[in-house]
Amino acid sequence: MALTLAEKILQNHIVSCEVEWKKGAPIERGKDIAIKIDQTLTQDATGTMTYLQFETIGVPRVKTELSVSYIDHNTLQTDFKNMDDHRYLQSIAAKYGLYFSRPGNGICHQVHIETFGKPGKTLLGSDSHTPTGGGIGMIAIGAGGLDVAVAMGGGAFHLAMPKIFGVKLTGKLRKGVGAKDIILEVLRRETVKGGTLAIYEYFGEGVESLTVPQRATITNMGAELGATTSVFPSDSKTKKFLESMGRGADWTELKADEGAQYDKLIEINLDELGALAACPHNPDVINTIKSLSGKKVTQVVIGSCTNSSLDDLESVAAIVKGKHIAPGVEAGIAPGSRTTLLMASKAGILETLIEAGFRILESACGPCIGQGFAPNSEGVTLRTFNRNFKGRSGTADANVYLVSPETAAAAAVTGVFTEAETLDYEDPAYTTGTRVSMLDGQDSRLSSQNILSCATNKGMLIAPLNEEEAAKVEILRGPNIKPCPKCRDYAGRLTLPVRLKAGDNVSTDDIMPAGAKVLPLRSNIPEISKFTLTRLDETFYERSEKENFADCIVVGGENYGQGSSREHAALGPMYLGVRAILTKSFARIHKANLINYGIIPLNFVNSADYDKINQGDILELTNIEEALSTGCEFEIKLNGSTIKAVNDLAPRSREILKAGGLAAYTRNGGQ
Ligand code: MIC
Numbered sequence: 105m106a107l108t109l110a111e112k113i114l115q116n117h118i119v120s121c122e123v124e125w126k127k128g129a130p131i132e133r134g135k136d137i138a139i140k141i142d143q144t145l146t147q148d149a150t151g152t153m154t155y156l157q158f159e160t161i162g163v164p165r166v167k168t169e170l171s172v173s174y175i176d177h178n179t180l181q182t183d184f185k186n187m188d189d190h191r192y193l194q195s196i197a198a199k200y201g202l203y204f205s206r207p208g209n210g211i212c213h214q215v216h217i218e219t220f221g222k223p224g225k226t227l228l229g230s231d232s233h234t235p236t237g238g239g240i241g242m243i244a245i246g247a248g249g250l251d252v253a254v255a256m257g258g259g260a261f262h263l264a265m266p267k268i269f270g271v272k273l274t275g276k277l278r279k280g281v282g283a284k285d286i287i288l289e290v291l292r293r294e295t296v297k298g299g300t301l302a303i304y305e306y307f308g309e310g311v312e313s314l315t316v317p318q319r320a321t322i323t324n325m326g327a328e329l330g331a332t333t334s335v336f337p338s339d340s341k342t343k344k345f346l347e348s349m350g351r352g353a354d355w356t357e358l359k360a361d362e363g364a365q366y367d368k369l370i371e372i373n374l375d376e377l378g379a380l381a382a383c384p385h386n387p388d389v390i391n392t393i394k395s396l397s398g399k400k401v402t403q404v405v406i407g408s409c410t411n412s413s414l415d416d417l418e419s420v421a422a423i424v425k426g427k428h429i430a431p432g433v434e435a436g437i438a439p440g441s442r443t444t445l446l447m448a449s450k451a452g453i454l455e456t457l458i459e460a461g462f463r464i465l466e467s468a469c470g471p472c473i474g475q476g477f478a479p480n481s482e483g484v485t486l487r488t489f490n491r492n493f494k495g496r497s498g499t500a501d502a503n504v505y506l507v508s509p510e511t512a513a514a515a516a517v518t519g520v521f522t523e524a525e526t527l528d529y530e531d532p533a534y535t536t537g538t539r540v541s542m543l544d545g546q547d548s549r550l551s552s553q554n555i556l557s558c559a560t561n562k563g564m565l566i567a568p569l570n571e572e573e574a575a576k577v578e579i580l581r582g583p584n585i586k587p588c589p590k591c592r593d594y595a596g597r598l599t600l601p602v603r604l605k606a607g608d609n610v611s612t613d614d615i616m617p618a619g620a621k622v623l624p625l626r627s628n629i630p631e632i633s634k635f636t637l638t639r640l641d642e643t644f645y646e647r648s649e650k651e652n653f654a655d656c657i658v659v660g661g662e663n664y665g666q667g668s669s670r671e672h673a674a675l676g677p678m679y680l681g682v683r684a685i686l687t688k689s690f691a692r693i694h695k696a697n698l699i700n701y702g703i704i705p706l707n708f709v710n711s712a713d714y715d716k717i718n719q720g721d722i723l724e725l726t727n728i729e730e731a732l733s734t735g736c737e738f739e740i741k742l743n744g745s746t747i748k749a750v751n752d753l754a755p756r757s758r759e760i761l762k763a764g765g766l767a768a769y770t771r772n773g774g775q
Pocket residue numbers: 149150177230231232233246473491618667668669670
């Protein structure tokens with residue numbers, strides 16, 4: 105039977121499955137599968153909670169082939185807290201056999217693909233943009249920190265067998281149109297919830313024309329589709345990329361079987377694609393740059409794990425060369441990794457950017473997570489990032505547009521939305537009519553010797569210690585690092601007031617904001633819980649405190665919990681008493697995090713019931729015990745009438761809820 109590439113990699117890693125399956129035959133979609141995880145990654149903002157949990161598992165050393173702890177989010181150090189976290193994470197890496205990527209080495213996803221990613225392997229990361237690794241043919245999945253901790257301890261990762269959607273690319277991108285425009289086009293068609301419980305697999309002749317960094321832009325932002333992950337084949341381009349990085353031996357060829365069937369087919373002709381933008385305030389509010397052209401821009405920021413590769417910097421440099429940032433615009437650029445920065449410096453790209461007036465930012469998440477470079481009030485900011493949720497930039501009334509580096513560069517020099525392809529400029533990457541990456545090692549812009557010397561300069565990466573040395577390491581804990589709180593005890597029946605009723609597309613930034621003020625509290629749940637749901641209701645914490653943090657429920661609309669993998673968006677509500685969340689639908693990672701922390705995720709059988717509920721109403725969950733034991737629908741009483749909620753929980757998820765969360769379930773011997 106012909107299989108898709110995604111299914112082949114998954115099948116190579118399956119350790120158990122809810123239904124019977126035979127290798128080589130398709131697995132029923134939606135059924136719980138458990139896969140072996142080869143590699144893990146964490147970043148500092150989710151990492152501290154991950155390792156606090158990992159410490160409680162009690163294994164002396166990580167059991168994966170490779171685990172890496174990155175510092176890239178909390179690098180704005182305004183007091184002791186962030187650096188204390190860095191030191192804690194470094195000591196953990198030393199003790200438990202992980203690589204440690206020091207602050208300044210770059211954004212986890214960019215560094216991982218350059219340094220560690222391998223075609224055909226599985227990667228689980230405590231960051232929603234982990235699917236970046238799909239750009240080199242990995243099955244790379246974002247998850248909550250507790251799931252990553254379990255994987256580091258040797259446990260399998262459980263997920264619902266995804267549907268596999270095929271994206272067939274034909275043609276070639278025109279100069280001035282970016283890989284970002286491809287994923288924006290997919291978002292336009294599919295929306296932020298179109299990819300729930302699905303993998304997007306790219307194929308077709310158009311794939312061959314895309315460089316590895318371009319592919320990684322697409323798989324990175326597949327997270328915004330709500331997808332489990334996205335994947336590209338591993339071909340000759342992948343081989344050249346890995347060779348440039350000094351890792352040719354890590355390459356294997358991978359592609360779908362001839363005649364593989366997809367659960368859905370999307371076709372995009374790259375010849376016809378123009379520049380696009382995701383408009384305020386959601387990544388699927390797509391418009392053409394043509395229709396926005398002439399609109400004034402006040403800020404441009406290039407960077408983030410989506411668009412900060414050498415290819416991206418080169419595209420920008422080509423457009424701004426010999427020009428200057430327009431007077432009404434502030435512009436910043438953050439190379440995604442120190443390796444990229446070094447290469448950009450050797451290739452003369454950095455010089456062009458400095459001459460054009462860019463402010464060169466640290467190789468870190470920075471403005472993408474609201475740490476610096478906040479726009480002006482009511483500002484119009486063009487960013488090459490992947491998320492534009494209201495307030496995430498640090499300015500509540502700013503208008504954030506997500507665009508390609510090409511569009512960002514064109515706006516930076518003209519001061520208005522401009523289609524890059526309407527500008528007259530030379531791009532050395534396009535001399536042959538298709539983009540050739542310097543990382544393909546094919547041309548003279550940067551010698552392969554120079555590329556290799558940058559790629560192999562690894563002083564900012566600390567390798568794991570041997571077991572003897574590791575045993576001597578002392579874990580360093582700053583005063584802001586507090587243990588992860590315990591889940592509330594399981595109850596078979598609950599009477600819950602509706603403490604908040606929210607609308608559609610509530611993001612994890614709404615549930616637990618990031619930004620310079622809140623991020624340093626990621627290791628301290630009692631403190632960070634004070635910011636729970638403040639974006640939607642500033643009184644949420646105060647009201648919870650007034651109720652003595654009594655049990656309660658939150659009601660939401662479609663796609664509740666989209667965005668980040670941060671478990672803090674489950675931990676904060678849990679700490680304040682939220683026992684269940686009733687919505688029209690959930691985003692995948694958030695739903696898994698809720699289950700891991702003992703919060704029951706409920707979906708209306710009939711969405712119209714949403715309108716019957718008001719904030720302050722009392723909902724009685726009368727049959728929790730029966731629903732979790734048998735899998736029957738949940739019954740919720742409201743003023744004498746019954747509302748039904750779907751029970752689509754896998755048997756293992758139901759057991760986790762009954763145990764009072766994943767930590768307790770694992771302690772009791774659950775797999
Ligand atoms: C994000 O882009 O929202 C983050 C910050 O990288 C998060 C992780 C976090 O909240 O720490 C993510 O995407 O998972």
